[in-house]
Amino acid sequence: MSPTHTRLPAATMTARLTAEAFGTTILVIAIVGAALFASRFGEGTDVSGEGIGFVGISLAAGLALIAAVYAFGPISGGHFNPAVTLGAAAAGRMPWRDVPSYIAAQCIGATIASTLIFLIGLFGPDGWLEAQRTAGFASNGFGASSPGGFGMGAAIIGEALFAALLIFVFLGVTHPARGTPLGGLVTGVTLALIYLVLLPIDFASVNPARSIATAVYGSTEALAQLWVFLVFPMIGALLAGLAYRALFDVSEREELDT
Secondary structure, rough: OOOOOOOOOOOOOHHHHHHHHHHHHHHHHHHHHHHHHHHHOOOOOOOOOOOHHHHHHHHHHHHHHHHHHHHHHHHHOOOOOOOHHHHHHHHHOOOOHHHHHHHHHHHHHHHHHHHHHHHOOOOOOOOHHHHHHHOOOOOOHHHHHHHHHHOOHHHHHHHHHHHHHHHHHHHHHOOOOOOOOHHHOOOOOOOOHHHHHHHHHHOOOOOOOHHHHHOOOHHHHHHHHHHHHHHHHHHHHHHHHHHHHHOOOOHHHHHHHH
């Protein structure tokens, strides 16, 4: 007898939300961990070494997303980002009723990640944790909180623009008819490229869950500026989802209507 392949039943909502939380934890712990522990390794101490810098953080973000997508994407769709969830719903890829639950799971997973990093920091060198919190704990920011001194306008445009680009790529590689098995790899590489551009501007978000997770342990300034990194990635994602559906899924809708 030749082997038979059976289609697995759709995952329950509990499984999907758990997968989103786990995947977001992996993503955020890689981004924030690389930024806090390795980006400026040895700076201000007697330890000899060179930090990984922006390139290393970008690679950590991309590689973590690839791992999370292939580990948990088959269960939940592999969003791990409220902006991706909103864009997917706007494009008609998921029911709007599932959006709040997905976003809640992602924010919980992201906060677990930053909490675990905070706990590791408690056992770090004297003064290390307090110095990281004063510096923002890898939070997003603009103006004086921007690594390159970029203002709020740059953060607004950058977050909306690159969140939209991320959604376009995600929707393209996960399309039911035109998608690719390499979708996780392509999306991870895209996130790494986005981070390479955005890190000097506002320390790269395009993910409100990631921004919340670091701001809660960061400075007062990080919390005051958080709204930019909640609102504008979501706006960019929403517009991208609607645009993708209008531009590229017209033929599918016309076939369904005939």
